[in-house]
Amino acid sequence: MRITGTPAGTAARLEHAVGYHASRTHLLGQLAPLALAAADRGEPVALAVTGDTEAALRAELGPDVALHALAPPTDAGSGQTVALQLGRQLRELTRGAGPVTLLSEHRSELDGPDGSFWTELDAAVNVALSELPVRMTCFYPEMPLHLCVLDGARENHPLVLVDGELRHNPLHRPPRDVLAGHPVAPPLLLGVPDLTVGFQSWELQEVRSAVRGIAGAAGFTDDRVDDVVLAVNEVATNAVEHGGPQAELQVWATGGGLVCEVHDAGELTDPLPGLTSPHPSEPRGRGLWIARQVCDLLHVWSDDRGTHVRVRAAP
Known part of the structure; x- marks a missing residue:
């Protein structure tokens, strides 16, 4: 797999890419080269993936590639809040260390009732992390339970990973335009207030x-x-x-x-x-x-x- 994109040391702002996978093997086959390429550039590699994926990736890459597992979301009810939580953790990794590579994986248990959480999250990431030197690649299944997950993924990412190459995404739209077409969902009702x-x-x-x-x-x-x-x-x-x-x-x-x-x-x-x-x-x-x-x-x-x-x- 060939990994191309911005040369090492030039990522001054967020680079937000999307990749798609047809199976777990396909996913791991894309994650490992991205992690190795980041390690070769001397960049920290952060993970926002499931525990099973993290374990498989560590086993494949071995101890020479340091992987930093980010804390899971404390509340999947708000993509806005989760984006800020990601930003706080990434600022710690980027402080004085230059660019960071972040590999993220869709998790169906966070979909909520309709999958719109992911559209909101990616749009919020484009705002909250915009000034951070982060190379972020978000992986989504080719056939998720909620098709709106793919609709949001296609529109929220300026870059798309195709056969190991980062390409410009012609479907990308500004985050607020994306949410105009995919409005933020209300949270769950709480009943009669106190x-x-x-x-x-x-x-x-x-x-x-x-x-x-x-x-x-x-x-x-x-x-x-x-x-x-x-x-x-x-x-x-x-x-x-x-x-x-x-x-x-x-x-x-x-x-x-x-x-x-x-x-x-x-x-x-x-x-x-x-x-x-x-x-x-x-x-x-x-x-x-x-x-x-x-x-x-x-x-x-x-x-x-x-x-x-x-x-x-x-x-």
Whole structure:
């Protein structure tokens, strides 16, 4: 197999490619040469694959090729959040070390009800990892259970691996255009909330007080209470500034912490907000970025009723 592409040492930004496999043997036959080529360039090789695939790859390559297994997603309900988790891990590998090769594998158990998780994830990766020196190749089965998995894969990747060669993908589209045709799915419904607060712009203090009270009652430490209040305040402020004068907060206290949703009637113009850090010179646009940093999950979606943001935080 011949591996071509950007020469060693010149990957200043994300290079996002897709490959397809007809069988497990076919998959391993493509992963191993990519890992060997990266090792020859002196690049770390990161893996976001199943345990079985990792074990087979390590057995084939032997101890001379160092492989870094990334932590699996903590929540497959939000491709946006998973993309940020990948970014945090890859920043540790790229820090002072130059480019990193990342090999990723589709996992059907993360599909959700319709497979749209993968389309959202790849689109979010194109935003959240855009400035990282990462050569990422995502492998998908030629016949997945949900055909929309392939639709998203074809449109989200600027490069496609064909017979060991990276080629430009003529079907590639910008991530926000992809999600305009494949909207982000709403998360699973949670039932009747423990707290509902309607608010307008001058009532944000009531929002902060309500969240502080329920977080404290749920056993959050003082520092963690501050985190949750900060995150919800940023989301709520964004809702009344951009979504209309009236918004609503709903809160669920669960065994794993708090889930907070903010709903407004505005139109969602950016399906992937807050995935990149605003430039220090930008006075605004930090709210959702800050909220994503302090919470375990932040998921944004829209429907005919408006824009919705779910935040989840553990104690």
